[in-house]
Amino acid sequence: MGARTNLLAVWVVASVAAWCVAAEFTADFEQADGPPEGWYTVHPKAMVSGGALVLTPGGEGEPQALAGIGGEPLWFDRVTSVEFDIAFPGSPPDWPYDHGGIVFCLQSPHDRWAASGYLVDYLAGNFRIIKMVAGAHTQWAVAGIAAYEGRWRVTLDDARIVFYHDGIERLAVDDTTYRGGYVGVYAYVNAGQELRADNLLVEYEAGACPGIGPADQVTTVSAADAAVRVRIPTLANEASDYRVTVTSDAPAVAAPAGHAAGSLLVTFPAGGACLRSVPLDVLAPGVAVLAVQPEGGGCAEPPARVEVRAEKEYANDFTADDGQYAEWLVTNGTTDILGEALVMAPAFGGEAAAWVGIGGTPIDFDTPTRISFTISFPGEPADWVGDHGGVMFNCAKTTNRWRNPGYTIDFFQNDNDPQGPSYRILRSQDTDDTTQQQIGLATRYVSECDPNWTITFTQGGFIFDAGNIDPVTVVDSQFAALDHGYVGFWCYSNAGQQMAIDDLVIDVAASPCLTVEPAEAINHPANAMTVFTVGIPFGANFEADVAVT
Incomplete structure (x- = not known):
């Protein structure tokens, strides 16, 4: 059903590249008010x-927003300078007040919390x-910057990155990690924030060869999105x-x-x-x-x-007689079949948790x-927490x-939050600090919990869709170490809490290989x-x- 690939690929640059003549890319935004023509919006709002x-x-x-052509982000093969007119005409009432800047040499068209590359900005x-x-x-x-609006310019050579404000050098850094990539602007999320950018000039050198990506992907036979x-x-x-x-x-x-002989x-x-996507016919494992x-x-x-793998599916509609459910591993609380759904409830003061299993x-x-x-949440919690639970x-x-270590997506009614109920996306870690780190950009506030949840995996993370929100794309720097594992469900420990799960489907690109643990031992x-x-493979x-032998 799915290919684990990020179609907005991270490009692998050859160690030796041939460069053509220097060139310029400009944008003065002289167009009708509305979306920036040709540009790629990473997160709204970006309007001319x-x-x-x-x-x-x-x-x-x-x-x-990133400079683009035809709505696709434009990759600059080798950036030598970037400049914008930058202003902050908004009036944010709270810290950090005016905050934003230029992103450049981004290796993927994502925000600064997921991409690799550089930025220059103003903050406090x-x-x-x-x-x-x-x-x-x-x-x-x-530090000590009082005047920060005006002409911002960044230059890159073989050794340094230098930032100029209105022609005055303000900051220089010795770093050569990135020289090609995407270019654009970003602003902070505080209320009243507004960044105004104009008169973009990118000086660059174009490469001589096309590229293809991502470097590696795993997909399944007959995947429609490969x-x-x-x-x-x-x-x-x-x-x-x-x-x-x-x-x-x-x-x-x-x-x-549509190929001929490959x-x-x-x-x-x-x-x-x-930049364009080329669909694949995926026909057999290999x-x-x-x-x-x-x-x-x-x-x-x-x-x-x-890599093409066979697709396997775990499906469970919980069609069984009412009673205790023993197929899964229940680590706390109660897990019962009620009305052909799996209903969880806390017990002994702890959160209910159950893990998908067989026998x-x-x-x-x-x-x-x-x-x-x-x-769904059929219970009637009486405290401020309200309905609270989700998937691990x-x-x-x-x-x-x-x-x-892994991920959690949950619904949190939270009657104490004036903005109302929300979905949260979090990552856990095995450290003394048990706090889960919220990822996925921002809490998504909703009026109620939509019953239909879907998580679609990509090369660098996943996409969460709950039906009553726009899909949330998560690109996580730690995903490579957290791209597989156990799946479970949990609900909070407050009195009256209940959570019901039904129509569960987990699609897997099944590995063809056996696993043996430990890998070696001395006896x-x-x-x-x-x-x-x-x-054995799932x-x-x-x-x-x-x-097996």
Whole structure:
């Protein structure tokens, strides 16, 4: 059903690149008021007003927009300078007041809490240059800044990044990690925030070769959304069509849709986007490597590796007689079948928690691609917490949501919050600090809990959709270590709490390999012998016995 891939790919840059002549990209926003023509909005709101690009908070994270063509973000192969006119005409009533700036050399079209790259911004009397590595920040700052509106300019050479304000050097950093990427502006989310940007100038050098990504992806047989992304050199199609050939070395496994003998000619129309998705036909388990070449060939850019796996499905509609449910692992509370739904309730002062399993043994789901279910709260809690509970997934342990590496999405009625009930997306860690870290940009306030929840996994995170909100895309810097695990459900410990789950479906790109833990052991005759735990691929024994040696 699903491919675990982020179609807005992180590009792998070859260690040796050929550069063409220097060029410029400009934007003066002289258009009718409305969405910025051609640009890519990471988070709203980004609108053109009075001949300038204006960012204001839209409730879905920090507003951010990237320079683009045809609605696709524009990758600059090698950035040498970026400059904008920057102003803050808003009136935020609370700290941090005016806050925002320029993002550049982003390696993926995401916000600063997920992407790698750089930004320069203003915050509370400071100009800052920040380097992001998968959302983790390293900061350099200069304090005592009283005048901060005006012309902002960033230059990049082979050794340094230098920031100028109105022609005066304010901050210089020795760092060479990124030189190509996406360029744009962002603003903070506080009420009254407004960033106004105009007269963009990007000086860049275009590469000589197209690229293909993501570098690695896992998908399933017949996945409808499997694709690779092809990027041509910056504005190589500005004056005329640009053509590339995408070729698979294993077309019986995966190849571009519509291919002939594994190859497909792809045309980028003149004046159009420089980035496009190429759908794949995924036919059989295995590995295919896809490469891209321009007309005439001569390039050796890194290819894209596509691993195709068989898809397996866990489905449970809880059609059974009313009574205690013993198939799952229940670590606290009660878990019963009532009216063909799974109903959980707390017990002994602790939160209810139950983990998806077979015969009482929890399932470690390898590479899930999608989780969907219905959820409701039939209880009547009397305190301010109200209805509160949700799903735990990709968890390392089968305990509860605390000190358990993995993710939680929950509904929280919270009568003490003047903004009302909300959905929250959180990550847990196994540390002395048991606080769950909220991710997913911002709390999503709603009037009630929608019953239909879906989690769709991507290469770098997941997308949460609850029916009564716009889908929330989460890109998490720690996802590579948390991309599989146990799935469970929990509800809060307040009196009267109940949570019902039904129509659960978990789709998995099943690994073809066995697992053995521990990987090795040394045993001495006088000691107890090591017990090895063998795991077969998820779903391998759904239809027949599996024998291993």
